[in-house]
Amino acid sequence: MNVDLVRDPTFQLNILLWMAKEQPTEGYRVRPVFFEHGFKTIYIQQPFPLPEETSKAARESSLSIKLAPEPELILARTRNGKALYFEAKADSFSPDSSNSKQARGHLLATGPAFAEVLAPLTSSLLCYVVPDDKRALMFDCLSDLAGELSGQGLEPGSFSCHGLRIADHELIYIWDSVFKDYVGESADSISIIDDLESHTDPSPLILVFSEEDCPNTDNRDFYRRVILDQVRARLLCDVQSLPVNQEYEITVDELLMRTSDRVFEFLGGARQRSLRLLVRENLFKRIRDHWQQRQRSITLDGSTLRIRWELADEKDAFLNWLEDRRIKFDASRPEPRRMPLLDNLPEPTAEED
Amino acid sequence: MLRLAPDNPKDRFDVYRFFNGISEEGKEGLDQRRVRVPLVKTFLLEHVASHENGHPKAPGEIFASLGASVRLLDENFMGLTFDVLDPETNRMRSITTGFLEQYDERFFAYYTCDDATFAKRRVEGWIQHPDLDATWYSSPLLQALWDKDISRRGDSCYGKLVFRHKSIFEMPEDSASIDPVSEQSNEEDFDDESAIIDDRFETEVRNARFEMGDRIGKIRLALRGLQTIYDPLHALYALRLPSRVGHGSHELFQTGRITNRTDSFEDHRNTVRYLYRIYKSILVSTEHSAWHQISDERSLQTGVKGVPLIVRFEEPLSTATFDRWVQLAFQKRNRFKLWGDPIRLGPSKVHVYGADRHLWQPINLEITAKQLVAILPVGTCGNTFHRLVANIQHYVSPKIHAWVGSEPFDSLVSQWSPNLQESDGHER
Numbered sequence: 001m002n003v004d005l006v007r008d009p010t011f012q013l014n015i016l017l018w019m020a021k022e023q024p025t026e027g028y029r030v031r032p033v034f035f036e037h038g039f040k041t042i043y044i045q046q047p048f049p050l051p052e053e054t055s056k057a058a059r060e061s062s063l064s065i066k067l068a069p070e071p072e073l074i075l076a077r078t079r080n081g082k083a084l085y086f087e088a089k090a091d092s093f094s095p096d097s098s099n100s101k102q103a104r105g106h107l108l109a110t111g112p113a114f115a116e117v118l119a120p121l122t123s124s125l126l127c128y129v130v131p132d133d134k135r136a137l138m139f140d141c142l143s144d145l146a147g148e149l150s151g152q153g154l155e156p157g158s159f160s161c162h163g164l165r166i167a168d169h170e171l172i173y174i175w176d177s178v179f180k181d182y183v184g185e186s187a188d189s190i191s192i193i194d195d196l197e198s199h200t201d202p203s204p205l206i207l208v209f210s211e212e213d214c215p216n217t218d219n220r221d222f223y224r225r226v227i228l229d230q231v232r233a234r235l236l237c238d239v240q241s242l243p244v245n246q247e248y249e250i251t252v253d254e255l256l257m258r259t260s261d262r263v264f265e266f267l268g269g270a271r272q273r274s275l276r277l278l279v280r281e282n283l284f285k286r287i288r289d290h291w292q293q294r295q296r297s298i299t300l301d302g303s304t305l306r307i308r309w310e311l312a313d314e315k316d317a318f319l320n321w322l323e324d325r326r327i328k329f330d331a332s333r334p335e336p337r338r339m340p341l342l343d344n345l346p347e348p349t350a351e352e353d
Numbered sequence: 354m355l356r357l358a359p360d361n362p363k364d365r366f367d368v369y370r371f372f373n374g375i376s377e378e379g380k381e382g383l384d385q386r387r388v389r390v391p392l393v394k395t396f397l398l399e400h401v402a403s404h405e406n407g408h409p410k411a412p413g414e415i416f417a418s419l420g421a422s423v424r425l426l427d428e429n430f431m432g433l434t435f436d437v438l439d440p441e442t443n444r445m446r447s448i449t450t451g452f453l454e455q456y457d458e459r460f461f462a463y464y465t466c467d468d469a470t471f472a473k474r475r476v477e478g479w480i481q482h483p484d485l486d487a488t489w490y491s492s493p494l495l496q497a498l499w500d501k502d503i504s505r506r507g508d509s510c511y512g513k514l515v516f517r518h519k520s521i522f523e524m525p526e527d528s529a530s531i532d533p534v535s536e537q538s539n540e541e542d543f544d545d546e547s548a549i550i551d552d553r554f555e556t557e558v559r560n561a562r563f564e565m566g567d568r569i570g571k572i573r574l575a576l577r578g579l580q581t582i583y584d585p586l587h588a589l590y591a592l593r594l595p596s597r598v599g600h601g602s603h604e605l606f607q608t609g610r611i612t613n614r615t616d617s618f619e620d621h622r623n624t625v626r627y628l629y630r631i632y633k634s635i636l637v638s639t640e641h642s643a644w645h646q647i648s649d650e651r652s653l654q655t656g657v658k659g660v661p662l663i664v665r666f667e668e669p670l671s672t673a674t675f676d677r678w679v680q681l682a683f684q685k686r687n688r689f690k691l692w693g694d695p696i697r698l699g700p701s702k703v704h705v706y707g708a709d710r711h712l713w714q715p716i717n718l719e720i721t722a723k724q725l726v727a728i729l730p731v732g733t734c735g736n737t738f739h740r741l742v743a744n745i746q747h748y749v750s751p752k753i754h755a756w757v758g759s760e761p762f763d764s765l766v767s768q769w770s771p772n773l774q775e776s777d778g779h780e781r
Contacts, residue, residue, distance in 0.1 A: 022660045022758040029663060029719075029726050035759075195723070200699025205661075205719045205728055206706075225696055229706035233693065233715045240483060240713040259715075261730065325683065325694045 004215040005201070006131045006164040006171075010208050010223055011215075012088035013072045015164070016129065017041065017207045019173070019192060020075050029204050031192040033173065037183045039075035039084060042118075044208075046070065046266045048085075050105070054113045054154075058104075061152040069105030070268055072129075074118075081122035082182065085110050088129040092137035095144045103128075103145055110157030125160055125182045132163025132174050139176070158182075169196045209260050209267065211274045213333070221331035224278055227259075228329050231279055234259040236322050244309045252280045252303040276303070281334035290321070355391065357467055358432060358449035365430040368452050368464075372618035375466045381616075393618060395625045396463040396476045397488045397609035397632070401712050401734045409458040415484045416453065429455040433463070435475075450475065456629055460488070464622075473610070483713050488609030488632050489739035492746045493755070495589040495607065497767040498631070499576075506595050508570025513593035513604070518585040518751040520559040521688075522670075522678035561585030561751070569595075584667055584752040596620055607743055634769040640735040642757045642765055660758030662727040662738050666750035670722040675701045678749060679720060683707065688744050693718070709737045 005011045018030035020041050034040075047068040050058065058065040073086040087106055093099040106126050109117075114124040130138045139161040146156040160182070163174040174189040196202050201216055206226045214222035234255060242248045256264040256275055264272065280303050288300035295318065297308040309315040321327060359371035372393050382390065400409055413423045413431065422434040432449045439446045451465030451472070465472050479485050490498075503512060563585065565572050580586045591606045593614075601615030603624045611628065613621035643659040670678065682689045683705065693707020693716075701722035709716045714733040719726040725745065729737060742755055742762060755762035 024663065024756040024759050024761070027663055027665050027724075027754055027756055029661060032759075197699060197702075200702050203698065203704075205704060205717050205726060219696075219698070222696065222698075226704070226706050229694060229696070230715065230717075233706060233708040236692070237708050237713040237715060323685070323692060328694075 006166060007090040008215045009088045009090060010210040010212055011203060012129050012164060014203065014206055014208045015192065016073050016086055016088070018204050031190060033190055033192065034075055034084065037185065038077045038079060041073065042076045043074040044263065045072060045268065048109045048117065050108055051113050051116045054108055057154055058108060061154060063104055063148060063152060064101045065108065066102045066105035069102050069109055071106060076121055081120060083114065083118065083121045083124040084127055085124045086127045086129060092130055092134035092141060095141055095148070100145055103142065104149060107142070107146055107149055107156035107159065108154060110159070111155040114157065124157060125179065126157055127160045127162055127179065129162045129164065132165035135161045135163040135174065166196065170194050171196060171202055209263060209275065211278050211333070224333065225331040227275065227278060228283055228331055230259050231255055231283060232322070232329065239307060240319065242307065244312055244315055246308070248307040250305055252276050252284060255279065277334050277336070282330050286329055291318070355468065357451065357465065362426060362432070365426050368426065369618050372464065372466065376613055376618050376621065377616045391466050391468045393464065393466045393613040393621060394469065394472060395611045395621070397611065397625060397629055398461045398463060398480070399486045399488050399736055400459050400461060400484055401486045401736060410484060412453055412455050412461050419479055419482060422447070456626065460629055460633060462625055462629070483711065486711060486736055489736055489743045490605060490607050490609060490632065491739045491743040491766070492587060492589040493742065493763050494635060494766040495592050497763070498592060501767060503592060503594055504569055504573045506569060506597070508568060510569050510595040511566065512569040512572055512595065513564060513566040514572065514589060515591035516561060516563040516586050516588050517590035518559065518561045518588035518747060520674070521748045522681060523559055523674050561588070588746045588751040594624060631769045635766050636735050638765060638768055639738055639757060642760050643729065643735060643738070659729050659731050662741065663724060663756045664742065664745055665724045665754045667752035668750065670749070672701055672722065675722045679703050688748060689741070691716070712737060
């Protein structure tokens with residue numbers, strides 16, 4: 001069992017999403033603790049803009065504060081207006097760390113600012129998720145940061161620290177008394193996956209769009225493979241019904257939006273750029289490179305892929321190729337390079353690169 | 354060559370009268386314990402491809418693209434004529450092979466008195482087309498039909514339940530080789546009407562073909578007890594529905610084929626429409642269960658796909674069987690009609706971020722030796738769930754525990770209205 005997984009923010013966020021997903025009481029994939037407590041997902045990885053007054057006060061303070069912090073996940077229980085605001089971290093950090101800038105923003109977001117921005121929700125609890133052995137240190141850090149904010153007349157919210165731990169064949173989720181009081185939970189921890197097997201990655205289906213490396217050294221490209229497979233499947237589904245002599249035109253962004261059910265447009269800029277690069281370099285270019293001498297009507301112009309068939313045989317040949325599981329699309333991390341700002345601009349030339 | 358349609362029918366009632374004549378002759382033959390003419394049968398089809406974008410096609414357009422000449426007899430009833438090979442003259446002839454009734458935008462019934470083998474082959478060809486699929490009366494739905502309806506139609510009536518399970522992916526633990534073509538050959542003898550060939554090599558895998566034909570009261574008394582001791586008796590494949598109004602019965606098969614064993618076509622059509630309303634109701638509630646929680650979230654762009662279908666196998670698969678299933682289930686010709694490239698996450702665990710090859714809609718799957726988890730994007734067609742469950746019980750694990758979200762699949766397929774009315778707004 002790779003215990004490093006509990007330090008992986010993608011794994012952590014994915015587990016949190018599964019914990020909020022409707023599943024049976026018996027036979028669940030991941031124990032849906034948050035769903036059982038009446039919470040459901042309202043935002044994933046979207047910036048939380050602090051209200052005007054809070055931003056102004058934060059700017060005027062002597063502290064480094066991110067004014068639009070980006071939580072991993074916000075869950076809401078609409079029946080009593082409560083929300084859970086999650087941040088996942090590989091490790092605890094100290095108040096001197098660069099991570100504290102965003103942490104201060106999270107603390108302010110979950111104070112009175114929360115109800116101002118996300119009414120009719122009335123309150124929120126900041127939950128930091130870390131490997132269990134870092135929970136106490138994380139709590140100390142947040143206490144210090146909250147003290148700093150209060151000292152400057154700002155209003156931080158309450159916070160809670162949660163841990164993930166693999167023990168025997170179980171993945172355990174641990175919380176603190178603040179969380180227990182807030183949601184009405186009596187247990188101190190809960191087994192959320194109880195049939196872990198040796199030499200098996202415990203990840204449930206990946207619901208997160210991440211191009212990061214997976215901590216599993218045997219499967220470093222896993223998250224990128226998941227993205228590429230989903231994009232390839234979406235493309236394959238789209239072009240199945242494309243008639244001969246009709247053009248299919250799609251940009252990398254449009255395809256990522258369709259694949260992610262529009263999550264892509266709300267992701268942070270850096271994440272968007274990385275995903276865009278991955279799909280263009282590892283999928284679109286591979287398609288172009290393979291077909292440019294075979295079918296002239298399959299073109300890549302900047303980030304825009306165009307497909308047009310003049311004969312049914314051409315369609316069959318393309319679909320057979322794209323469906324062929326032996327055709328592998330490289331899932332390694334592409335070299336960072338300049339991308340056109342707009343989808344319809346031509347690709348930079350080699351000299352420009 | 355068999356006569357499959359009346360000459361120049363003026364309206365649908367000419368067709369009804371023709372099928373009534375066939376039905377009477379067929380029933381007479383059955384009463385004399387011989388089949389004089391092929392029985393009237395109906396294939397209940399679902400128009401699926403346009404479900405996601407909400408632009409359904411007219412049946413005339415779909416069947417014209419399948420090579421049919423379509424002749425409308427009224428707004429929702431049409432004859433389908435195909436060029437077929439006349440075995441007597443060995444020449445192609447245009448033959449009206451059957452009639453199609455559009456029940457609503459999503460469901461069509463194809464009525465025919467063609468020979469069962471030819472008719473099935475024809476319909477199997479049609480449902481290769483991404484616009485059409487069979488209706489999938491999975492084992493839990495057939496069981497619910499038995500429990501809620503058929504078992505209460507009178508203890509003295511004759512009923513019949515047919516169970517089918519063949520572990521086509523089963524491999525002995527010590528077997529190292531996997532023959533990629535043998536899935537198809539294993540399935541060839543699986544069809545309910547195929548002959549058993551004594552001299553053929555037979556792989557030693559779990560293979561249950563079982564029929565219970567008896568008075569309904571007797572079956573009801575015995576069934577649950579038998580099911581507790583023999584798992585394949587959960588893999589219900591076909592049911593006989595005794596007629597409520599006359600003599601004879603209707604036989605419902607898992608892929609939505611209904612054979613008329615009464616002497617009345619109208620009685621048969623009534624039964625088909627009853628089964629259609631049940632299936633439609635179940636499909637709507639499946640889609641509601643899968644995605645109702647998502648509707649609010651969708652407006653917030655969380656990208657949270659639908660709730661999962663979780664299918665737990667009563668007995669874990671061996672590693673060899675798991676490997677074989679994973680290798681074969683995503684090949685081009687496979688029963689599960691899935692496309693994808695499994696990502697290996699352990700000795701008996703894969704993730705597949707692929708597509709339903711039949712409907713060409715994305716599907717994400719986690720398959721382990723103990724269970725399957727499937728997530729479909731919001732708004733896609735829910736019949737993939739029913740096809741998956743039906744095929745898993747048929748070919749992988751005859752006894753399962755399944756849920757859509759938090760709702761048990763058994764419960765989901767039992768919740769059709771006891772007073773199904775024809776008042777649905779879209780129904781014709």
